[in-house]
Amino acid sequence: MTNFSSLASAAGLSGTQYKLRYEQSSCRLELTGLPDVTAAASADQPQQQLNILTGWDLNLGQKASLQGKREHLQALVSAVQPYVRLLVSAQPCQQSGGSDAVVSLEPQDDGRHLLRLRSSQPDTPPLELALDHAELADLNHCIDQMLVDARCALGLEVQSPQPLRRGQYRRSSVRRQGQWIAPAAACASVVIVGALVSLLPLPQRTAEPTGNTTTTEQSKP
Amino acid sequence: MEAPNKEVTAQGLNWHHLSHCPRSLIATAAPATTSRMPRRGMERLDLLLLAIEALDLHGSEAMVWSCEQLQLQEAFPDRVALWKSRCRNPLRRASRRGELNAAEQRGLVELVCSLADRLYPMLRQLLSSSEPAELNAQRWGLFRERYNDLVEGRMNGRRGAIRQLLDPADGEALRQELVLTLALCCGPGGVQRLEASLLDGSR
Numbered sequence: 001m002t003n004f005s006s007l008a009s010a011a012g013l014s015g016t017q018y019k020l021r022y023e024q025s026s027c028r029l030e031l032t033g034l035p036d037v038t039a040a041a042s043a044d045q046p047q048q049q050l051n052i053l054t055g056w057d058l059n060l061g062q063k064a065s066l067q068g069k070r071e072h073l074q075a076l077v078s079a080v081q082p083y084v085r086l087l088v089s090a091q092p093c094q095q096s097g098g099s100d101a102v103v104s105l106e107p108q109d110d111g112r113h114l115l116r117l118r119s120s121q122p123d124t125p126p127l128e129l130a131l132d133h134a135e136l137a138d139l140n141h142c143i144d145q146m147l148v149d150a151r152c153a154l155g156l157e158v159q160s161p162q163p164l165r166r167g168q169y170r171r172s173s174v175r176r177q178g179q180w181i182a183p184a185a186a187c188a189s190v191v192i193v194g195a196l197v198s199l200l201p202l203p204q205r206t207a208e209p210t211g212n213t214t215t216t217e218q219s220k221p
Numbered sequence: 222m223e224a225p226n227k228e229v230t231a232q233g234l235n236w237h238h239l240s241h242c243p244r245s246l247i248a249t250a251a252p253a254t255t256s257r258m259p260r261r262g263m264e265r266l267d268l269l270l271l272a273i274e275a276l277d278l279h280g281s282e283a284m285v286w287s288c289e290q291l292q293l294q295e296a297f298p299d300r301v302a303l304w305k306s307r308c309r310n311p312l313r314r315a316s317r318r319g320e321l322n323a324a325e326q327r328g329l330v331e332l333v334c335s336l337a338d339r340l341y342p343m344l345r346q347l348l349s350s351s352e353p354a355e356l357n358a359q360r361w362g363l364f365r366e367r368y369n370d371l372v373e374g375r376m377n378g379r380r381g382a383i384r385q386l387l388d389p390a391d392g393e394a395l396r397q398e399l400v401l402t403l404a405l406c407c408g409p410g411g412v413q414r415l416e417a418s419l420l421d422g423s424r
Binding site: 025081084085087088089090112132133134135136137138140141144145147148160161162163164165166 | 256341344345346348349350351398401402404405406407408409410411413414415416417418419420421422423
């Protein structure tokens with residue numbers, strides 16, 4: 001559900017601060033920001049838009065509550081979306097976001113997904129959160145809602161999902177186990193039968209009895 | 222236990238995607254709908270629809286109803302047309318030759334995502350680790366029973382893929398994979414994700 005509310009000068013701001021909220025069972029993403037009043041409003045755009053993000057808050061149930069700036073939201077989106085895209089293809093997932101990225105997501109042996117958030121502060125260990133499938137689906141759902149919401153005009157960079165190339169794609173879903181057995185057995189049987197047939201002795205042709213063939217020449221009278 | 226609020230800060234984000242698309246295009250961008258769906262894509266799409274039927278007792282009725290809601294009457298004017306499209310799956314007992322056209326392809330993907338969205342609370346329960354283990358085991362058992370019944374009734378049991386799906390050892394992971402796929406195809410971006418995944422290996 002999306003809730004759009006304006007907090008008019010609540011924190012002593014001169015303008016109107018907007019808040020967008022996207023909620024699922026175990027996840028709540030809340031964006032706070034300001035509209036860009038200098039942008040010329042066109043007819044097809046909603047009048048109330050959040051153009052300048054002042055902060056965001058991600059609440060993952062009882063696990064953690066994260067706050068950040070626009071770069072961190074961008075990093076979160078960039079880590080979650082490709083990871084989920086690979087999961088939908090049932091591909092073996094690798095670390096999404098990169099080992100040095102602010103936000104990365106990687107699979108764990110127990111089937112969970114490790115969301116790792118790195119701080120730029122020195123000597124600060126990264127925050128690691130293990131999400132189960134349902135929590136990851138909730139987080140993805142919230143991000144999806146944010147990305148298609150016309151009122152959220154942050155211009156985040158999003159990679160559109162593309163089909164995997166043959167080299168990238170590994171069949172791991174419903175495999176065709178033993179599909180080669182039938183044609184291989186057919187070929188092998190043809191070869192074996194051919195070999196056996198070639199070993200059979202050919203029937204020897206008995207020499208035809210040569211009859212007394214006399215050619216009579218008739219002399220012309 | 223209340224988790225501490227932790228602020229993540231970073232400076233100098235210097236990595237970028239190779240290709241970007243504006244936010245406004247996400248809802249409308251479709252990954253090459255004119256591409257021919259590979260055989261595996263058709264198989265997977267039908268197995269996802271079968272999973273929906275196993276989760277929802279009135280799944281087949283819900284499909285017809287959803288076709289009307291999604292205005293897919295052009296591709297599937299009636300339940301017979303929908304059934305014929307699903308029979309393009311080569312794993313079916315009564316499989317039909319030929320390929321899906323673009324409208325049918327897109328329609329079936331939208332149908333799966335729409336129905337998955339409707340079943341999301343149930344999918345979430347199945348996937349959640351915070352649910353009581355015994356209760357969840359019962360839910361998975363019920364799903365397995367119904368899914369295997371549907372597979373045995375409609376699919377060609379001589380196919381290796383179907384034997385694998387019905388195999389007690391391998392089938393469990395495959396069913397979980399299907400349920401996870403359905404859960405991740407919910408939401409506004411689900412159609413594009415699923416469509417792209419079904420076209421894997423086609424380029």
